[in-house]
Amino acid sequence: MKKNIGVVMGGYSSEYKISLKSGDVVCQHLDPEKYNIYRIHILKDKWVHVMENGTETPINKGNFTIEVEGKTISFDCIFNAIHGTPGEDGYLQGYLELLGIPHTSCPMYQAGLTFNKRDCLAALKPFGIKCATSYYINKGQAINGEEIIKKVGLPCFVKANKAGSSFGISKVNSEDQLLPAIENSFKEDDEIIIESFLDGTEVSVGVITYNGEVTVLPITEIVSENDFFDYEAKYQGKSQEITPARISEEMTNKVTEVAKKVYTTLKMKGFSRSEYIFVDGEPYLLEVNTIPGMTAESILPQQAAKAGISLSELFDNAIEEALK
Structure with missing residues (x-):
């Protein structure tokens, strides 16, 4: 008997497209x-099932079911393709876990932790994972540019703590650029x-659970035409x-060992793509993504292809692992 699979996409962040x-x-x-494949859009203004003809029917948020031709459809598994909130930060995971619906992403706690760059790096440092020197600011807090530059130096990167696809990130080369970058x-x-x-070679490392085994995929080197791997570089061919x-x-x-250690230390499941920069031959962790891009051009599917894993096999495996 065929399984009912809901593929959730969209989300509430700048990454929804x-x-x-x-x-x-x-x-x-x-x-x-x-x-049986059901396309589910979770957006700020609506949760709907979208049929092939474009017809939309609402999701029952009480039990995450839909009505199709007079029948109530419940899901055997949810394939989570939402980048950003609420699919990558733990909210959707917690909701599905309360309802007892298997899903392809990592558990709620791991999603929340990895989505918060500051907390994730702090959790991994005691396990010997190297990362950049950092400085934290919360909105409304006094900003001391001299103190920031004294700690992190120039150039430096200013990043939104909980965002993806390089939204809200700037490279700062001088003190006068710092405040506009923070505001951004x-x-x-x-x-x-x-x-x-x-300053060094940047790589992206995909780690998945494949056929029951934690598997590190072939590593991708990132060479950006811009100052760094920003939105244009990621999505507009730069x-x-x-x-x-x-x-x-x-x-x-070295980076294979570190990426696998990050995945197992955090007790991850599903997909993971972590970014590193080599400094003096040592990999420094930048961040961990748990809902990476899933198009053929996206990094993790490229890596899977090099490992001889097709998109169909990659996605099918994710569902099979979730259903275990």
Whole structure:
């Protein structure tokens, strides 16, 4: 008997358009002989099931069911393709877990922790995970530019603490650029993190649970045409994403070990893509993403392809792991 799979996409953040693309790709590559596939849009103003003809029917938020042709449809599993809130920060995970509905993303606590860059890095430091020197500011707090620069130096990066796709991030090269960068980050979040500039090769490492085993995928080197791997570089062709990365075997082994350690230390499930910069041959963690892009052009699917895993196999495995 075919399983009912709801593919949730959209979300409440600036990333919702990217999420809609990811969700559509997942729907296209799931096996219709194996699954009944339902496209679910979770947006600020509506939660709806979207049929192929564009007709929308509301989601019953009390039990996360839909009505289709007079029948109530409940879901055997939810494929979570929401980047940002509420799909990547733990809210959706907690809701589904309370309802007893399996989902393809990591559990609620891990989602909330990894979505909060400051808390995630602080949790991993005691386990020997290297990261940049950082300075934290909350909205409404007094801003001391001299103190910030004394701690993190120049250039530095100002980031929204809980945002993705490089929204709310700026590279600061001089003290006069600091305040505008902070104001830009506060448009995305009420917490920001300011980090020292790490000069070195940037790589992205996908880690998944595949056929029951924690699996590190081939590593991708990020070469941005811009100052850093910003929105344009990620989504508008302003970067090269080279898989496998042009790094030594020693560096490959080091970052593979660290990425796997991050995944297992945090007791992750589902997808994970973590970003690193090599400084003097050592990988420094930038952040951990738990709902990475799912289009064929996205980094983690590129890595899976290099490992001989098709999109259909990648998505099917995620559902099978969630159903275990």
